[in-house]
Each structure stands twice: as structure tokens, then as C-alpha cells.
Amino acid sequence: MRLEKKEQDILERIKKGDENAIIVVYDNYRKEFIQWCSNNYGTDEDEAADLFQDSVVAFYYNARNQRLNELTSSLKTYLFAIGKNLALKRLNRESRMVVDHDVLELNSSIVPEDLFENSEKKKVVSALLNEMGEPCRSILKLFYFDRFAMDAIAARLGYKNEHVVKSQKLRCFNTLKKMVLERFEQDEI
Amino acid sequence: MMEQQDDNAELFDRYLLDQMEGEEKAQFLEKLGANDRLSKEFETYQLIFQGINYSAARELKEKLVAREEKLATKANYSFFWKIAAAIGLIAVAAFFVIRLLPGEGYQELYLTYYEPYPNIVNPLDRSATVANDDVYRFYERGQYQQTVDYFQQWDASKFTDTTYFYLGQAYMALGKPGLALDEFKEVQVSSIFFEPSQWYIALVYLQQNKKNQLEQQLRKIIGKSGSYKKRAQELLDNL
Numbered sequence: 001m002r003l004e005k006k007e008q009d010i011l012e013r014i015k016k017g018d019e020n021a022i023i024v025v026y027d028n029y030r031k032e033f034i035q036w037c038s039n040n041y042g043t044d045e046d047e048a049a050d051l052f053q054d055s056v057v058a059f060y061y062n063a064r065n066q067r068l069n070e071l072t073s074s075l076k077t078y079l080f081a082i083g084k085n086l087a088l089k090r091l092n093r094e095s096r097m098v099v100d101h102d103v104l105e106l107n108s109s110i111v112p113e114d115l116f117e118n119s120e121k122k123k124v125v126s127a128l129l130n131e132m133g134e135p136c137r138s139i140l141k142l143f144y145f146d147r148f149a150m151d152a153i154a155a156r157l158g159y160k161n162e163h164v165v166k167s168q169k170l171r172c173f174n175t176l177k178k179m180v181l182e183r184f185e186q187d188e189i
Numbered sequence: 190m191m192e193q194q195d196d197n198a199e200l201f202d203r204y205l206l207d208q209m210e211g212e213e214k215a216q217f218l219e220k221l222g223a224n225d226r227l228s229k230e231f232e233t234y235q236l237i238f239q240g241i242n243y244s245a246a247r248e249l250k251e252k253l254v255a256r257e258e259k260l261a262t263k264a265n266y267s268f269f270w271k272i273a274a275a276i277g278l279i280a281v282a283a284f285f286v287i288r289l290l291p292g293e294g295y296q297e298l299y300l301t302y303y304e305p306y307p308n309i310v311n312p313l314d315r316s317a318t319v320a321n322d323d324v325y326r327f328y329e330r331g332q333y334q335q336t337v338d339y340f341q342q343w344d345a346s347k348f349t350d351t352t353y354f355y356l357g358q359a360y361m362a363l364g365k366p367g368l369a370l371d372e373f374k375e376v377q378v379s380s381i382f383f384e385p386s387q388w389y390i391a392l393v394y395l396q397q398n399k400k401n402q403l404e405q406q407l408r409k410i411i412g413k414s415g416s417y418k419k420r421a422q423e424l425l426d427n428l
Contacts, residue, residue: 125237144238180237
């Protein structure tokens with residue numbers, strides 16, 4: 001099944017960097033997801049909302065990574081598949097449901113694992129990134145998470161051209177790396 | 190040395206951003222496996238990459254959490270008004286029942302005409318963190334004692350017409366018309382709450398069975414030809 005036009009439009013808006021589109025996705029499917037999640041996995045409303053938020057973040061991340069283009073299902077099916085995977089993993093982790101490993105593996109490719117695994121080291125990097133402030137914080141996030149090209153970052157942040165952003169990004173990354181290594185008191189981690 | 194690091198950075202970026210395919214990817218992984226120093230450098234690079242993504246994902250999720258709170262507030266707000274509407278219907282029904290029985294003073298009329306003024310202080314766009322917003326949230330939920338307690342903690346010299354009006358509303362809802370009257374009288378003519386304040390002053394007199402003051406107040410409202418004119422005329426006719 002091809003993506004519906006309305007859904008394709010949302011996807012295009014996200015690809016163009018329209019952040020409001022993510023709110024549209026959230027509003028469009030939130031109620032249905034919460035109901036579905038509660039019915040199928042016995043979650044309460046808050047827990048279902050939390051899972052849905054993670055699902056939408058994963059959706060955004062995949063869309064920016066160009067992974068969603070390859071999908072043949074509807075946006076709703078895609079979102080709910082992420083949600084199902086996240087719900088099963090959580091229930092399994094909290095021993096509230098015994099889940100077959102194969103079931104967990106199914107569709108696992110649509111859930112970016114790294115995004116949700118909150119190791120202490122990642123938290124430290126995150127804190128140091130915030131400590132760095134602007135413009136490094138925005139440049140690094142726009143480049144690595146939002147996957148904007150250098151010229152798009154230049155346009156967004158008001159730089160002269162992509163070469164200036166590229167140099168700045170490299171400086172920012174090296175500064176962050178220095179801070180991280182100092183924090184862990186190691187040459188490399 | 191620095192140039193080498195920059196080259197590596199470009200290579201690492203290409204791998205981490207899924208821009209490597211086939212032969213190039215295989216060669217890169219082979220190189221990593223054979224070079225311990227490069228492998229360690231990559232591990233650090235990858236951790237920073239993951240940390241940036243973790244941070245950005247958290248930030249995006251916070252936006253959605255804020256959206257959820259807004260939608261939940263909206264739902265509560267809608268629920269509140271459904272309850273208020275139900276109470277209004279009950280009050281109207283009670284009025285017709287009470288009318289058939291011998292009345293005591295103006296209490297039956299008061300029940301008919303009184304209803305708390307809705308919160309119009311930007312009810313859907315308020316953030317959850319600002320103290321000023323919390324008081325209106327209490328009010329919106331019908332938590333009138335908390336509303337009064339909250340207002341009383343404020344510096345009275347900084348009270349505005351809005352503050353006086355909603356403090357008066359809270360007192361009224363708590364059955365303290367005397368205190369409500371003092372607050373309503375503070376609302377200035379220039380305020381959007383002046384006209385409703387005049388109506389609620391009339392309702393205070395109605396509750397206190399002060400016929401002369403009530404009639405005088407109602408005539409004042411009728412004379413202004415504002416949005417409460419019709420209601421005031423109706424109440425005056427029913428006295």
C-alpha cells in the first residue's frame with residue numbers, strides 16, 4: 001500500500017525540517033494509540049502517552065534518516081509498529097509480560113536502539129553538550145540528529161556558507177571530545 | 190596529525206550517518222579491526238555521536254511531553270465545562286422546583302443567576318511552571334480555597350483588576366459575598382472585568398437580600414446598555 005497523500009505530505013514536511021509537522025503527527029494519532037496500547041498491553045494512559053512520545057521521536061529520527069521512504073505501509077501502521085516494539089520491550093524488561101525474543105526482533109529495525117538506551121556515558125556527553133551552549137549545541141544536533149546538510153544548517157543559523165559551518169562543526173566536535181575525554185580522564189574511551 | 194584526525198572524522202561521519210555502502214563500508218570495518226588506535230578513536234567518536242542524538246531525542250520528547258500536557262489540560266478544561274454546564278442545568282431545574290415551594294428571600298433567584306465566571310486568562314496557552322498560572326489552574330478546577338490561599342500569598346500592592354476580579358469570584362464561590370464585594374469594587378472602569386464585576390456586585394446584594402442596593406445596582410447596569418443589561422432587567426422583573 002502506498003503512503004496516503006496526507007501522510008506523504010507530513011513526511012515531506014519533516015524532511016524539509018518543518019518541526020510543526022511532528023506535532024501534527026502527535027495530535028493525529030495520539031488518542032487512537034493510547035486506546036490501542038491500553039487495550040493490547042494493559043498500559044495506563046500516562047504510560048501509553050510515554051510510549052507514543054518515544055514512537056513519534058523514533059518516527060522523526062527514521063524520517064530524517066530517509067529510512068521511511070522504503071516503507072510500504074501507512075504512517076499509522078508504521079507508528080503503531082514502533083509503539084508495539086517499544087511496548088513489548090518495556091513489558092519484557094519490567095517482567096510484566098514474557099515476550100518471545102523472535103517477536104521482539106521483528107520490526108526491531110524500525111526502532112533506533114541507540115536513541116533510547118540511556119547509558120551513563122551518553123548522559124555525560126549530553127550534559128557536556130548543553131554546557132557548551134550555542135552555537136555548538138545547535139550545529140551538532142542539527143547535523144547528527146536532524147541530519148541537515150551543511151548548507152541547510154548555514155541557512156538556518158545564519159552563517160555565510162556551508163564551509164563556515166563545516167569548520168565550526170569540526171571545532172565544536174573537537175571541543176566536545178576534549179571535554180568528554182577530560183571528564184573520563186582518558187585518551188580514548 | 191590534525192589533518193589525519195579531520196580525515197578520520199569525515200570517515201566516521203560517513204559511517205555513522207549511514208552514508209557508506211558496500212565495498213567502502215567493508216573496507217572501513219576492516220581498517221577498524223586492524224588498527225587498534227583507530228578503533229579506540231572511533232569508539233570515542235561514536236559515543237559522542239550517540240550522546241548528541243540522545244540529547245536531541247530527549248529535547249524532542251520534551252516538546253511532545255509539553256504537547257501532551259497541553260492536550261490533557263484542554264481535555265480537563267472541556268471536562269470542567271461539561272460539569273459546569275451540568276451544574277447549570279441542575280440549577281435551572283432546581284429553580285423551577287423551588288418556585289413551586291414557598292421561597293426564602295432571594296436565594297432561589299440567586300441560585301438561578303449565579304454561576305462562576307469562566308477563566309479567560311489565556312486558559313489553553315498557560316505553561317505549567319509559572320506561579321501566576323497555577324492560581325488560574327486552581328480556579329479552573331473549582332479549587333476556590335486554594336485560589337484564595339494562592340492570591341493571598343501575593344504582594345497586594347501588585348494586584349491588578351484581573352487579580353481582584355478572580356479573587357472576588359473565588360470568595361463568591363466559597364459563599365463569602367462580603368469579601369467578594371470588596372474585591373469587585375476594586376475593579377477599575379477601564380478593565381474588561383468592570384462590567385462583569387458590576388453584575389457580580391448585584392449578585393452579592395441578591396445573596397445578601399439587600400433589596401434597595403440590588404435594585405439600584407441593577408438599574409445602573411441597565412442604564413449602561415452593556416452585555417448584562419438583559420439579564421439585569423430580567424432579574425429586576427423577577428424580584
